[in-house]
Amino acid sequence: MTRKHDQCIKSSTASSASASAGGADIIIVGAGVAGAALAYTLGKDGRGVHVIERELREPDRIVGEHLQPGGYLKLIELGLEDCLRDIDAQPVHGYAIYKEGKHTNLSYPLHNFHSDVSGRCFHNGRFVHRMRQKAATLSNVRLEQGTVTSLIEEDGTIKGVHYKTDKGEQITAYAPLTLVCDGCFSNLRRSLSSPQVENLSFFVGLVLENCDLPYANYGHVVLGDPSPILFYQISSTEIRCFVDIHRQKLPSISNGEMAHYLKTVVAPQIPPQLHDSFIAAIKKGKIRSMPNRSMPSRPRPTPGTMLLGDALNTRHPLTGGGMTVALSDVVIFRDLLRPIHDLHDASAVCNHLQSFYTLRKPMASTINISAGLVYKVFGASSDIPAMKEIRQACFDYLSLGGIFSDTSLSIVSGLNPRPLCLFLNFSSVALFAIYRLLLPFPSPQKLCLVARLLFGAFGIIFRIIKAEGVSQMLFPATLCQPTTEQPPDSVN
Numbered sequence: 001m002t003r004k005h006d007q008c009i010k011s012s013t014a015s016s017a018s019a020s021a022g023g024a025d026i027i028i029v030g031a032g033v034a035g036a037a038l039a040y041t042l043g044k045d046g047r048g049v050h051v052i053e054r055e056l057r058e059p060d061r062i063v064g065e066h067l068q069p070g071g072y073l074k075l076i077e078l079g080l081e082d083c084l085r086d087i088d089a090q091p092v093h094g095y096a097i098y099k100e101g102k103h104t105n106l107s108y109p110l111h112n113f114h115s116d117v118s119g120r121c122f123h124n125g126r127f128v129h130r131m132r133q134k135a136a137t138l139s140n141v142r143l144e145q146g147t148v149t150s151l152i153e154e155d156g157t158i159k160g161v162h163y164k165t166d167k168g169e170q171i172t173a174y175a176p177l178t179l180v181c182d183g184c185f186s187n188l189r190r191s192l193s194s195p196q197v198e199n200l201s202f203f204v205g206l207v208l209e210n211c212d213l214p215y216a217n218y219g220h221v222v223l224g225d226p227s228p229i230l231f232y233q234i235s236s237t238e239i240r241c242f243v244d245i246h247r248q249k250l251p252s253i254s255n256g257e258m259a260h261y262l263k264t265v266v267a268p269q270i271p272p273q274l275h276d277s278f279i280a281a282i283k284k285g286k287i288r289s290m291p292n293r294s295m296p297s298r299p300r301p302t303p304g305t306m307l308l309g310d311a312l313n314t315r316h317p318l319t320g321g322g323m324t325v326a327l328s329d330v331v332i333f334r335d336l337l338r339p340i341h342d343l344h345d346a347s348a349v350c351n352h353l354q355s356f357y358t359l360r361k362p363m364a365s366t367i368n369i370s371a372g373l374v375y376k377v378f379g380a381s382s383d384i385p386a387m388k389e390i391r392q393a394c395f396d397y398l399s400l401g402g403i404f405s406d407t408s409l410s411i412v413s414g415l416n417p418r419p420l421c422l423f424l425n426f427s428s429v430a431l432f433a434i435y436r437l438l439l440p441f442p443s444p445q446k447l448c449l450v451a452r453l454l455f456g457a458f459g460i461i462f463r464i465i466k467a468e469g470v471s472q473m474l475f476p477a478t479l480c481q482p483t484t485e486q487p488p489d490s491v492n
Protein backbone atom coordinates (compact mmCIF):
# COMPACT_ATOMS: atom_id res chain seq x y z
CA MET A 1 0.00 0.00 0.00
CA THR A 2 1.22 3.52 -0.65
CA ARG A 3 1.45 5.88 2.25
CA LYS A 4 2.59 9.39 1.47
CA HIS A 5 3.16 11.25 4.66
CA ASP A 6 5.26 14.24 5.36
CA GLN A 7 7.68 12.93 7.93
CA CYS A 8 7.58 16.26 9.66
CA ILE A 9 4.86 18.81 10.24
CA LYS A 10 6.06 22.34 9.58
CA SER A 11 6.77 24.00 12.86
CA SER A 12 5.75 27.65 12.91
CA THR A 13 8.51 30.14 13.60
CA ALA A 14 8.67 31.20 17.17
CA SER A 15 9.34 34.68 18.36
CA SER A 16 11.49 34.67 21.47
CA ALA A 17 9.08 36.46 23.78
CA SER A 18 6.05 34.75 22.40
CA ALA A 19 3.62 35.92 25.06
CA SER A 20 1.54 33.67 22.83
CA ALA A 21 1.85 36.80 20.74
CA GLY A 22 -0.92 35.60 18.47
CA GLY A 23 -3.06 35.59 21.62
CA ALA A 24 -3.65 31.87 22.04
CA ASP A 25 -6.58 30.99 24.28
CA ILE A 26 -5.11 27.62 25.09
CA ILE A 27 -1.62 26.16 25.24
CA ILE A 28 -1.41 22.39 24.85
CA VAL A 29 1.74 20.69 26.07
CA GLY A 30 2.34 17.50 24.08
CA ALA A 31 0.72 16.41 20.82
CA GLY A 32 0.34 12.69 21.45
CA VAL A 33 -3.03 10.93 21.39
CA ALA A 34 -4.71 13.31 23.86
CA GLY A 35 -2.93 16.54 22.88
CA ALA A 36 -3.38 16.15 19.11
CA ALA A 37 -7.08 15.23 19.49
CA LEU A 38 -7.62 18.21 21.82
CA ALA A 39 -5.82 20.59 19.45
CA TYR A 40 -8.12 19.62 16.62
CA THR A 41 -11.39 19.63 18.53
CA LEU A 42 -10.72 22.88 20.43
CA GLY A 43 -9.47 24.48 17.23
CA LYS A 44 -12.71 23.41 15.52
CA ASP A 45 -14.60 25.12 18.33
CA GLY A 46 -12.86 28.36 17.38
CA ARG A 47 -10.24 28.53 20.15
CA GLY A 48 -6.81 29.92 19.41
CA VAL A 49 -4.60 26.92 20.20
CA HIS A 50 -0.82 26.84 20.57
CA VAL A 51 0.53 23.28 20.73
CA ILE A 52 4.08 22.72 21.93
CA GLU A 53 5.35 19.24 21.12
CA ARG A 54 8.82 17.90 21.85
CA GLU A 55 9.15 16.02 18.55
CA LEU A 56 7.01 16.76 15.52
CA ARG A 57 8.44 14.01 13.32
CA GLU A 58 6.24 10.92 12.97
CA PRO A 59 6.70 9.04 16.26
CA ASP A 60 8.14 5.53 16.19
CA ARG A 61 6.94 3.82 19.33
CA ILE A 62 5.44 0.58 20.51
CA VAL A 63 2.55 1.98 22.56
CA GLY A 64 -1.07 2.67 21.61
CA GLU A 65 -1.46 0.31 18.67
CA HIS A 66 -4.84 -1.24 19.49
CA LEU A 67 -7.81 1.10 19.68
CA GLN A 68 -10.89 -0.45 21.26
CA PRO A 69 -14.30 0.00 19.55
CA GLY A 70 -15.33 2.37 22.38
CA GLY A 71 -12.34 4.53 21.48
CA TYR A 72 -13.25 4.40 17.81
CA LEU A 73 -16.71 5.75 18.70
CA LYS A 74 -15.02 8.64 20.53
CA LEU A 75 -12.87 9.30 17.49
CA ILE A 76 -16.07 9.61 15.44
CA GLU A 77 -17.51 12.06 17.99
CA LEU A 78 -14.37 14.15 17.54
CA GLY A 79 -14.53 13.99 13.73
CA LEU A 80 -11.11 12.32 13.63
CA GLU A 81 -11.98 8.86 12.33
CA ASP A 82 -10.45 9.69 8.95
CA CYS A 83 -7.04 9.71 10.67
CA LEU A 84 -7.25 5.91 10.57
CA ARG A 85 -7.62 5.91 6.78
CA ASP A 86 -4.58 5.43 4.55
CA ILE A 87 -2.37 4.23 7.40
CA ASP A 88 -2.98 0.55 6.71
CA ALA A 89 -4.98 0.24 9.98
CA GLN A 90 -6.51 -3.20 10.48
CA PRO A 91 -10.03 -3.86 11.81
CA VAL A 92 -10.29 -5.93 15.00
CA HIS A 93 -13.46 -7.86 15.75
CA GLY A 94 -12.59 -9.40 19.10
CA TYR A 95 -10.14 -11.69 20.84
CA ALA A 96 -8.89 -15.26 20.52
CA ILE A 97 -7.78 -16.43 23.96
CA TYR A 98 -5.41 -19.36 24.46
CA LYS A 99 -4.85 -21.25 27.70
CA GLU A 100 -2.90 -24.48 28.12
CA GLY A 101 -3.63 -25.83 24.65
CA LYS A 102 -7.29 -24.77 24.56
CA HIS A 103 -8.63 -21.65 22.96
CA THR A 104 -11.82 -19.66 22.64
CA ASN A 105 -12.83 -17.03 20.14
CA LEU A 106 -14.78 -13.99 21.35
CA SER A 107 -16.33 -11.27 19.21
CA TYR A 108 -17.05 -7.72 20.35
CA PRO A 109 -20.82 -7.27 20.85
CA LEU A 110 -21.27 -4.80 18.01
CA HIS A 111 -24.68 -5.92 16.66
CA ASN A 112 -26.25 -2.54 17.49
CA PHE A 113 -23.59 -0.45 15.77
CA HIS A 114 -22.82 0.61 12.23
CA SER A 115 -20.79 -2.05 10.39
CA ASP A 116 -17.78 0.29 10.29
CA VAL A 117 -17.52 0.26 14.10
CA SER A 118 -14.88 -2.17 15.38
CA GLY A 119 -11.50 -2.05 17.05
CA ARG A 120 -8.50 -0.92 15.00
CA CYS A 121 -4.83 -1.81 15.12
CA PHE A 122 -2.15 0.35 13.50
CA HIS A 123 1.23 1.96 13.89
CA ASN A 124 0.64 4.49 16.66
CA GLY A 125 3.05 7.00 15.11
CA ARG A 126 1.10 7.09 11.84
CA PHE A 127 -2.17 7.69 13.70
CA VAL A 128 -0.78 10.45 15.92
CA HIS A 129 0.93 12.08 12.95
CA ARG A 130 -2.35 12.13 11.01
CA MET A 131 -4.16 13.78 13.93
CA ARG A 132 -1.40 16.40 14.18
CA GLN A 133 -1.63 17.06 10.45
CA LYS A 134 -5.38 17.45 10.67
CA ALA A 135 -5.12 19.86 13.60
CA ALA A 136 -2.48 21.87 11.71
CA THR A 137 -4.90 22.46 8.83
CA LEU A 138 -6.91 24.79 11.10
CA SER A 139 -5.66 28.36 10.84
CA ASN A 140 -6.23 29.01 14.55
CA VAL A 141 -4.09 26.02 15.61
CA ARG A 142 -0.35 26.54 15.76
CA LEU A 143 1.92 23.52 16.20
CA GLU A 144 5.42 24.20 17.34
CA GLN A 145 8.32 21.94 18.13
CA GLY A 146 9.68 22.61 21.60
CA THR A 147 10.15 21.06 25.03
CA VAL A 148 8.20 22.62 27.84
CA THR A 149 10.51 22.93 30.82
CA SER A 150 8.15 24.44 33.40
CA LEU A 151 4.80 26.03 34.03
CA ILE A 152 4.56 29.73 34.91
CA GLU A 153 2.76 30.18 38.17
CA GLU A 154 1.61 33.50 39.65
CA ASP A 155 -0.36 33.59 42.90
CA GLY A 156 -1.43 29.98 42.54
CA THR A 157 -2.62 30.41 38.94
CA ILE A 158 -0.86 28.92 35.90
CA LYS A 159 -0.29 31.64 33.34
CA GLY A 160 1.62 29.74 30.65
CA VAL A 161 4.83 27.82 30.06
CA HIS A 162 8.57 28.15 29.57
CA TYR A 163 9.86 26.05 26.70
CA LYS A 164 12.96 25.44 24.71
CA THR A 165 12.95 25.22 20.94
CA ASP A 166 15.04 22.73 18.98
CA LYS A 167 17.43 25.61 18.24
CA GLY A 168 17.99 26.02 21.97
CA GLU A 169 15.99 29.24 22.35
CA GLN A 170 14.26 29.71 25.72
CA ILE A 171 10.74 30.99 25.15
CA THR A 172 7.86 32.05 27.36
CA ALA A 173 4.29 31.63 26.21
CA TYR A 174 1.18 32.86 28.02
CA ALA A 175 -2.43 31.78 27.71
CA PRO A 176 -5.47 31.82 30.00
CA LEU A 177 -5.58 28.00 29.94
CA THR A 178 -2.71 25.49 29.71
CA LEU A 179 -3.55 21.83 29.09
CA VAL A 180 -0.81 19.46 30.13
CA CYS A 181 -0.82 16.28 28.00
CA ASP A 182 2.82 15.26 28.23
CA GLY A 183 2.13 11.55 28.61
CA CYS A 184 3.01 8.82 31.08
CA PHE A 185 6.52 10.15 31.78
CA SER A 186 5.17 13.65 32.48
CA ASN A 187 7.58 15.87 34.33
CA LEU A 188 5.00 18.63 34.75
CA ARG A 189 2.27 16.73 36.59
CA ARG A 190 3.99 16.76 39.98
CA SER A 191 2.90 20.33 40.71
CA LEU A 192 -0.67 19.67 39.52
CA SER A 193 -1.44 16.33 41.12
CA SER A 194 -0.30 13.86 43.74
CA PRO A 195 0.75 11.01 41.44
CA GLN A 196 1.08 7.54 42.92
CA VAL A 197 2.78 5.62 40.15
CA GLU A 198 2.98 1.85 40.50
CA ASN A 199 5.47 0.06 38.25
CA LEU A 200 3.80 -3.21 37.34
CA SER A 201 5.71 -4.93 34.57
CA PHE A 202 7.32 -4.46 31.17
CA PHE A 203 5.99 -5.13 27.72
CA VAL A 204 8.70 -6.54 25.50
CA GLY A 205 7.75 -5.87 21.88
CA LEU A 206 8.65 -7.60 18.60
CA VAL A 207 7.24 -7.32 15.10
CA LEU A 208 6.44 -10.59 13.30
CA GLU A 209 6.41 -10.70 9.51
CA ASN A 210 5.47 -13.27 6.86
CA CYS A 211 2.79 -15.00 8.93
CA ASP A 212 -0.94 -14.86 9.55
CA LEU A 213 -2.77 -14.85 12.84
CA PRO A 214 -4.76 -18.06 13.39
CA TYR A 215 -7.92 -15.91 13.50
CA ALA A 216 -7.69 -13.02 11.07
CA ASN A 217 -8.69 -9.65 12.55
CA TYR A 218 -8.76 -10.88 16.13
CA GLY A 219 -6.39 -9.87 18.89
CA HIS A 220 -4.68 -13.00 20.25
CA VAL A 221 -4.00 -13.40 23.96
CA VAL A 222 -1.99 -16.36 25.19
CA LEU A 223 -2.54 -16.79 28.93
CA GLY A 224 1.00 -18.01 29.29
CA ASP A 225 3.19 -19.03 32.18
CA PRO A 226 4.41 -16.91 33.92
CA SER A 227 2.58 -14.10 32.14
CA PRO A 228 0.47 -13.23 29.07
CA ILE A 229 1.61 -12.83 25.47
CA LEU A 230 -0.32 -10.65 23.00
CA PHE A 231 -0.47 -10.61 19.21
CA TYR A 232 -2.31 -8.22 16.93
CA GLN A 233 -2.06 -7.16 13.32
CA ILE A 234 -0.70 -3.59 13.13
CA SER A 235 -0.50 -3.44 9.32
CA SER A 236 -1.35 -5.76 6.44
CA THR A 237 2.10 -7.36 6.77
CA GLU A 238 3.09 -6.95 10.42
CA ILE A 239 1.97 -8.52 13.68
CA ARG A 240 2.83 -6.88 16.98
CA CYS A 241 3.83 -9.29 19.71
CA PHE A 242 4.02 -8.16 23.34
CA VAL A 243 5.38 -10.35 26.10
CA ASP A 244 4.54 -9.19 29.60
CA ILE A 245 7.46 -9.57 31.99
CA HIS A 246 7.37 -8.93 35.72
CA ARG A 247 9.07 -5.66 36.68
CA GLN A 248 11.79 -7.34 38.73
CA LYS A 249 12.58 -10.05 36.21
CA LEU A 250 13.40 -8.23 32.97
CA PRO A 251 16.24 -10.13 31.25
CA SER A 252 18.89 -7.95 29.64
CA ILE A 253 18.32 -7.30 25.94
CA SER A 254 21.93 -6.26 25.30
CA ASN A 255 23.65 -9.41 26.60
CA GLY A 256 21.27 -11.84 24.86
CA GLU A 257 19.42 -13.02 27.99
CA MET A 258 16.17 -11.66 26.60
CA ALA A 259 16.54 -13.53 23.29
CA HIS A 260 17.25 -16.70 25.25
CA TYR A 261 14.19 -16.16 27.48
CA LEU A 262 11.95 -15.53 24.46
CA LYS A 263 13.21 -18.64 22.65
CA THR A 264 13.10 -21.04 25.57
CA VAL A 265 10.19 -19.85 27.77
CA VAL A 266 7.87 -17.94 25.43
CA ALA A 267 8.22 -19.60 22.00
CA PRO A 268 6.96 -23.04 23.15
CA GLN A 269 3.71 -21.45 24.38
CA ILE A 270 2.66 -19.50 21.29
CA PRO A 271 0.33 -20.77 18.54
CA PRO A 272 2.37 -22.99 16.15
CA GLN A 273 1.43 -20.83 13.10
CA LEU A 274 3.39 -17.94 14.60
CA HIS A 275 6.39 -19.88 15.87
CA ASP A 276 8.83 -19.51 12.95
CA SER A 277 8.16 -15.81 12.48
CA PHE A 278 8.55 -15.29 16.22
CA ILE A 279 11.98 -16.94 16.16
CA ALA A 280 12.90 -14.93 13.05
CA ALA A 281 11.88 -11.69 14.82
CA ILE A 282 14.10 -12.57 17.79
CA LYS A 283 17.02 -13.26 15.44
CA LYS A 284 16.42 -9.93 13.68
CA GLY A 285 17.10 -8.39 17.05
CA LYS A 286 14.73 -5.43 17.10
CA ILE A 287 13.48 -6.15 20.61
CA ARG A 288 12.08 -3.12 22.45
CA SER A 289 10.63 -2.73 25.91
CA MET A 290 8.34 -0.29 27.70
CA PRO A 291 7.42 -0.09 31.38
CA ASN A 292 3.79 -0.75 32.25
CA ARG A 293 2.52 1.49 34.99
CA SER A 294 -0.64 2.22 36.80
CA MET A 295 -1.55 5.61 38.24
CA PRO A 296 -5.02 6.59 39.46
CA SER A 297 -6.00 10.24 38.87
CA ARG A 298 -5.21 12.45 41.87
CA PRO A 299 -5.48 15.99 40.47
CA ARG A 300 -4.98 19.15 42.53
CA PRO A 301 -7.37 21.78 41.18
CA THR A 302 -5.16 24.62 39.92
CA PRO A 303 -6.59 27.69 38.16
CA GLY A 304 -5.29 28.17 34.62
CA THR A 305 -4.48 24.55 33.91
CA MET A 306 -5.69 20.95 33.58
CA LEU A 307 -4.00 17.59 33.23
CA LEU A 308 -5.26 15.15 30.60
CA GLY A 309 -4.30 11.81 29.08
CA ASP A 310 -1.67 9.56 30.62
CA ALA A 311 -0.21 12.50 32.54
CA LEU A 312 -3.41 12.39 34.61
CA ASN A 313 -4.15 8.69 34.76
CA THR A 314 -2.66 5.43 33.46
CA ARG A 315 -3.45 1.73 33.70
CA HIS A 316 -1.83 -1.55 32.63
CA PRO A 317 -1.99 -1.78 28.80
CA LEU A 318 -2.94 -5.48 28.72
CA THR A 319 -6.53 -4.61 27.76
CA GLY A 320 -5.51 -1.78 25.39
CA GLY A 321 -7.68 0.87 27.05
CA GLY A 322 -5.42 3.93 27.34
CA MET A 323 -6.34 5.67 24.09
CA THR A 324 -10.04 5.00 24.68
CA VAL A 325 -9.84 6.75 28.05
CA ALA A 326 -7.79 9.61 26.58
CA LEU A 327 -10.23 10.17 23.69
CA SER A 328 -13.25 9.90 25.97
CA ASP A 329 -11.64 12.51 28.27
CA VAL A 330 -11.11 14.81 25.29
CA VAL A 331 -14.81 14.58 24.34
CA ILE A 332 -15.91 15.29 27.93
CA PHE A 333 -13.47 18.17 28.31
CA ARG A 334 -14.49 19.77 24.99
CA ASP A 335 -18.19 19.58 25.87
CA LEU A 336 -17.57 21.06 29.30
CA LEU A 337 -15.50 23.92 27.91
CA ARG A 338 -17.89 24.74 25.06
CA PRO A 339 -20.20 27.17 26.90
CA ILE A 340 -17.27 29.18 28.29
CA HIS A 341 -16.29 31.86 25.80
CA ASP A 342 -13.90 33.90 27.91
CA LEU A 343 -11.26 31.87 29.71
CA HIS A 344 -9.67 34.77 31.60
CA ASP A 345 -11.43 34.31 34.95
CA ALA A 346 -9.13 31.44 35.89
CA SER A 347 -10.76 30.62 39.25
CA ALA A 348 -14.29 30.50 37.83
CA VAL A 349 -13.14 28.41 34.87
CA CYS A 350 -11.30 26.08 37.23
CA ASN A 351 -14.41 25.63 39.39
CA HIS A 352 -16.52 24.92 36.34
CA LEU A 353 -14.04 22.35 35.01
CA GLN A 354 -13.82 20.41 38.26
CA SER A 355 -16.80 18.28 37.28
CA PHE A 356 -14.58 16.88 34.50
CA TYR A 357 -12.92 14.60 37.05
CA THR A 358 -16.27 13.09 38.01
CA LEU A 359 -17.79 13.02 34.53
CA ARG A 360 -14.82 11.03 33.25
CA LYS A 361 -15.22 8.37 35.93
CA PRO A 362 -17.71 6.00 34.27
CA MET A 363 -15.46 5.38 31.24
CA ALA A 364 -12.10 5.85 32.97
CA SER A 365 -12.92 3.74 36.03
CA THR A 366 -14.51 0.93 34.03
CA ILE A 367 -11.43 0.65 31.84
CA ASN A 368 -8.94 1.20 34.66
CA ILE A 369 -10.53 -1.39 36.91
CA SER A 370 -10.97 -3.97 34.17
CA ALA A 371 -7.31 -3.49 33.16
CA GLY A 372 -6.25 -3.86 36.79
CA LEU A 373 -8.37 -6.97 37.25
CA VAL A 374 -7.28 -8.68 34.04
CA TYR A 375 -3.66 -7.97 34.89
CA LYS A 376 -4.01 -9.20 38.47
CA VAL A 377 -5.74 -12.39 37.38
CA PHE A 378 -3.72 -13.27 34.28
CA GLY A 379 -0.60 -11.19 34.54
CA ALA A 380 1.15 -11.05 37.81
CA SER A 381 2.72 -14.02 39.47
CA SER A 382 0.66 -13.78 42.58
CA ASP A 383 0.29 -14.84 46.18
CA ILE A 384 -3.47 -14.31 46.06
CA PRO A 385 -5.36 -17.33 47.43
CA ALA A 386 -6.93 -19.72 44.92
CA MET A 387 -5.54 -17.76 41.94
CA LYS A 388 -5.27 -20.90 39.80
CA GLU A 389 -9.01 -21.54 40.27
CA ILE A 390 -9.88 -17.89 39.61
CA ARG A 391 -7.88 -17.96 36.33
CA GLN A 392 -9.49 -21.18 35.15
CA ALA A 393 -12.96 -19.94 36.10
CA CYS A 394 -12.44 -16.72 34.11
CA PHE A 395 -11.32 -18.65 31.04
CA ASP A 396 -14.20 -21.14 31.27
CA TYR A 397 -16.71 -18.34 31.89
CA LEU A 398 -15.58 -16.51 28.75
CA SER A 399 -15.68 -19.78 26.82
CA LEU A 400 -19.42 -20.02 27.57
CA GLY A 401 -19.85 -17.29 24.93
CA GLY A 402 -23.17 -15.48 24.42
CA ILE A 403 -24.19 -13.02 27.10
CA PHE A 404 -21.29 -14.15 29.34
CA SER A 405 -18.51 -13.13 26.99
CA ASP A 406 -20.51 -10.25 25.48
CA THR A 407 -20.75 -8.45 28.81
CA SER A 408 -17.08 -8.96 29.61
CA LEU A 409 -15.98 -7.77 26.18
CA SER A 410 -18.32 -4.78 26.17
CA ILE A 411 -16.67 -3.65 29.41
CA VAL A 412 -13.07 -4.08 28.25
CA SER A 413 -13.77 -2.49 24.88
CA GLY A 414 -15.22 0.74 26.23
CA LEU A 415 -18.70 -0.01 24.85
CA ASN A 416 -20.22 -0.32 28.32
CA PRO A 417 -18.75 2.39 30.56
CA ARG A 418 -20.54 1.38 33.77
CA PRO A 419 -18.43 0.43 36.78
CA LEU A 420 -21.44 -1.18 38.44
CA CYS A 421 -21.84 -3.53 35.46
CA LEU A 422 -18.19 -4.42 35.79
CA PHE A 423 -18.69 -5.24 39.46
CA LEU A 424 -21.76 -7.40 38.72
CA ASN A 425 -19.93 -9.16 35.89
CA PHE A 426 -17.01 -9.89 38.18
CA SER A 427 -19.40 -11.20 40.85
CA SER A 428 -21.03 -13.54 38.35
CA VAL A 429 -17.61 -14.95 37.40
CA ALA A 430 -16.96 -15.58 41.11
CA LEU A 431 -20.36 -17.31 41.49
CA PHE A 432 -19.60 -19.42 38.43
CA ALA A 433 -16.27 -20.42 39.96
CA ILE A 434 -17.95 -21.39 43.25
CA TYR A 435 -20.64 -23.40 41.45
CA ARG A 436 -17.95 -25.36 39.57
CA LEU A 437 -15.87 -25.94 42.64
CA LEU A 438 -18.73 -27.31 44.68
CA LEU A 439 -19.87 -29.81 42.03
CA PRO A 440 -20.89 -32.61 42.34
CA PHE A 441 -21.10 -32.34 46.17
CA PRO A 442 -19.68 -29.80 48.63
CA SER A 443 -17.01 -31.08 51.00
CA PRO A 444 -15.09 -29.31 53.80
CA GLN A 445 -12.00 -29.03 51.54
CA LYS A 446 -14.08 -27.55 48.75
CA LEU A 447 -15.73 -25.06 51.10
CA CYS A 448 -12.31 -24.04 52.30
CA LEU A 449 -11.21 -23.45 48.69
CA VAL A 450 -14.39 -21.44 48.04
CA ALA A 451 -13.61 -19.22 51.02
CA ARG A 452 -10.06 -18.68 49.74
CA LEU A 453 -11.38 -17.92 46.28
CA LEU A 454 -13.91 -15.37 47.54
CA PHE A 455 -11.29 -13.76 49.74
CA GLY A 456 -8.82 -13.58 46.85
CA ALA A 457 -11.26 -12.43 44.16
CA PHE A 458 -13.06 -9.74 46.14
CA GLY A 459 -9.80 -8.66 47.77
CA ILE A 460 -8.50 -7.83 44.29
CA ILE A 461 -11.54 -5.89 43.12
CA PHE A 462 -12.03 -3.94 46.35
CA ARG A 463 -8.40 -2.81 46.37
CA ILE A 464 -8.66 -1.59 42.79
CA ILE A 465 -12.03 0.11 43.35
CA LYS A 466 -10.66 1.87 46.43
CA ALA A 467 -7.78 3.30 44.40
CA GLU A 468 -10.30 4.66 41.85
CA GLY A 469 -12.44 6.44 44.47
CA VAL A 470 -15.60 4.57 45.45
CA SER A 471 -18.24 7.33 45.57
CA GLN A 472 -17.06 9.24 42.48
CA MET A 473 -17.00 6.02 40.55
CA LEU A 474 -20.22 4.33 41.60
CA PHE A 475 -22.41 7.39 42.26
CA PRO A 476 -21.13 10.15 39.97
CA ALA A 477 -24.60 11.70 39.65
CA THR A 478 -24.65 12.53 43.36
CA LEU A 479 -21.40 14.46 43.06
CA CYS A 480 -21.95 16.77 40.14
CA GLN A 481 -24.66 18.18 37.94
CA PRO A 482 -22.65 20.22 35.48
CA THR A 483 -25.53 20.96 33.14
CA THR A 484 -27.41 22.94 35.80
CA GLU A 485 -24.37 25.08 36.62
CA GLN A 486 -23.91 28.42 34.97
CA PRO A 487 -20.62 28.52 33.11
CA PRO A 488 -18.59 31.49 34.37
CA ASP A 489 -19.01 33.84 31.42
CA SER A 490 -22.70 33.21 31.00
CA VAL A 491 -23.41 34.77 34.40
CA ASN A 492 -24.75 38.32 33.99
Ligand SMILES: Cc1cc2nc3c(=O)[nH]c(=O)nc-3n(C[C@H](O)[C@H](O)[C@H](O)COP(=O)(O)OP(=O)(O)OC[C@H]3O[C@@H](n4cnc5c(N)ncnc54)[C@H](O)[C@@H]3O)c2cc1C
Binds near residue numbers: 054066182187310320
Ligand atom coordinates in the same frame (compact mmCIF):
# COMPACT_ATOMS: atom_id res chain seq x y z
C1 LIG B 1 3.62 -0.68 26.34
C2 LIG B 1 2.35 0.08 26.16
C3 LIG B 1 1.41 -0.35 25.24
C4 LIG B 1 0.22 0.33 25.09
N1 LIG B 1 -0.71 -0.15 24.22
C5 LIG B 1 -1.91 0.45 24.12
C6 LIG B 1 -2.90 -0.05 23.24
O1 LIG B 1 -2.70 -1.03 22.53
N2 LIG B 1 -4.08 0.59 23.20
C7 LIG B 1 -4.34 1.71 23.94
O2 LIG B 1 -5.44 2.26 23.87
N3 LIG B 1 -3.41 2.22 24.76
C8 LIG B 1 -2.21 1.62 24.87
N4 LIG B 1 -1.26 2.15 25.69
C9 LIG B 1 -1.54 3.42 26.37
C10 LIG B 1 -1.50 4.60 25.39
O3 LIG B 1 -0.26 4.60 24.71
C11 LIG B 1 -1.69 5.91 26.15
O4 LIG B 1 -2.83 5.80 26.96
C12 LIG B 1 -1.85 7.09 25.21
O5 LIG B 1 -0.77 7.21 24.34
C13 LIG B 1 -1.97 8.36 26.07
O6 LIG B 1 -1.94 9.51 25.27
P1 LIG B 1 -1.24 10.84 25.81
O7 LIG B 1 -1.49 11.88 24.79
O8 LIG B 1 -1.61 11.12 27.20
O9 LIG B 1 0.31 10.50 25.86
P2 LIG B 1 1.26 10.26 24.62
O10 LIG B 1 0.52 9.70 23.49
O11 LIG B 1 2.43 9.52 25.16
O12 LIG B 1 1.73 11.73 24.20
C14 LIG B 1 2.54 12.56 25.01
C15 LIG B 1 3.20 13.58 24.09
O13 LIG B 1 3.80 14.59 24.89
C16 LIG B 1 5.06 14.91 24.33
N5 LIG B 1 5.85 15.49 25.42
C17 LIG B 1 6.29 14.88 26.54
N6 LIG B 1 6.93 15.75 27.34
C18 LIG B 1 6.90 16.95 26.71
C19 LIG B 1 7.39 18.24 27.04
N7 LIG B 1 8.03 18.48 28.19
N8 LIG B 1 7.19 19.26 26.16
C20 LIG B 1 6.52 19.04 24.99
N9 LIG B 1 6.03 17.84 24.63
C21 LIG B 1 6.22 16.81 25.49
C22 LIG B 1 5.59 13.59 23.81
O14 LIG B 1 6.59 13.79 22.82
C23 LIG B 1 4.32 12.96 23.25
O15 LIG B 1 4.12 13.30 21.90
C24 LIG B 1 -0.05 1.48 25.87
C25 LIG B 1 0.89 1.93 26.80
C26 LIG B 1 2.07 1.23 26.96
C27 LIG B 1 3.07 1.70 27.98
